[in-house]
Amino acid sequence: MARNLDHVMVAISDPTRRAIIGRLARGPARISDVAVPFPMSLTGVCKHVKVLERAGLVRRTRHGRENTLKFSAKPLREVAHWILQYERYWNTRLDRLEEFFTAKQEKSQ
Amino acid sequence: MARNLDHVMVAISDPTRRAIIGRLARGPARISDVAVPFPMSLTGVCKHVKVLERAGLVRRTRHGRENTLKFSAKPLREVAHWILQYERYWNTRLDRLEEFFTAKQEKSQ
Numbered sequence: 001m002a003r004n005l006d007h008v009m010v011a012i013s014d015p016t017r018r019a020i021i022g023r024l025a026r027g028p029a030r031i032s033d034v035a036v037p038f039p040m041s042l043t044g045v046c047k048h049v050k051v052l053e054r055a056g057l058v059r060r061t062r063h064g065r066e067n068t069l070k071f072s073a074k075p076l077r078e079v080a081h082w083i084l085q086y087e088r089y090w091n092t093r094l095d096r097l098e099e100f101f102t103a104k105q106e107k108s109q
Numbered sequence: 110m111a112r113n114l115d116h117v118m119v120a121i122s123d124p125t126r127r128a129i130i131g132r133l134a135r136g137p138a139r140i141s142d143v144a145v146p147f148p149m150s151l152t153g154v155c156k157h158v159k160v161l162e163r164a165g166l167v168r169r170t171r172h173g174r175e176n177t178l179k180f181s182a183k184p185l186r187e188v189a190h191w192i193l194q195y196e197r198y199w200n201t202r203l204d205r206l207e208e209f210f211t212a213k214q215e216k217s218q
Contacts, residue, residue, distance in 0.1 A: 009122030013115050018191070025195060073198030080192045082127070086134060087189070089182030 004056065005082065008075040011055035016040070017048050021057060024071035031067050113165065114191065117184040120164035126157050130166060133180035140176050
């Protein structure tokens with residue numbers, strides 16, 4: 001479980017992979033369609049997709065000659081669970097006061 | 110901002126670094142105290158701390174001869190924000206039904 005948490009966190013740490021997730025969250029797509037907006041080779045995109053698959057964030061099914069990719073959100077739940085245990089640390093009144101004074105300082109500069 | 114998101118996600122993708130965060134969330138500590146539970150050299154722990162510092166998750170202050178480390182949770186808020194945009198994908202009724210039937214199947218096996 002913790003091992004997979006590592007894989008999922010590494011998978012989402014790359015902006016291209018986060019963009020692929022964003023695309024697939026809108027609906028399943030063929031890998032060649034997913035690749036269109038990225039300034040890299042199809043092989044490069046395939047490598048990113050493999051990292052996402054290893055983390056369980058993308059599932060691949062064969063349709064005719066090409067693979068269809070589907071987003072699977074569940075592994076993100078575990079990451080959210082780990083992060084949200086620290087929510088109270090960024091949600092304290094002190095933090096909000098600090099933000100208020102920093103913003104005030106920045107304005108007056 | 111997205112650059113930092115990458116750093117934070119990489120920082121939390123390692124179990125040792127997550128454990129250091131867990132320790133510092135209980136209160137500030139000297140690096141030598143933080144290092145105690147880990148089966149690695151102080152240099153190894155220092156490297157992990159540097160990754161956490163780069164991500165803004167740990168702040169270091171000098172106290173006499175040794176550094177004190179402090180947890181800073183704010184960068185996690187941004188990660189939580191990114192992840193929680195996909196919450197509805199793992200919270201759908203379909204997912205819950207799927208879980209229910211998988212659990213039922215496992216029980217009957």
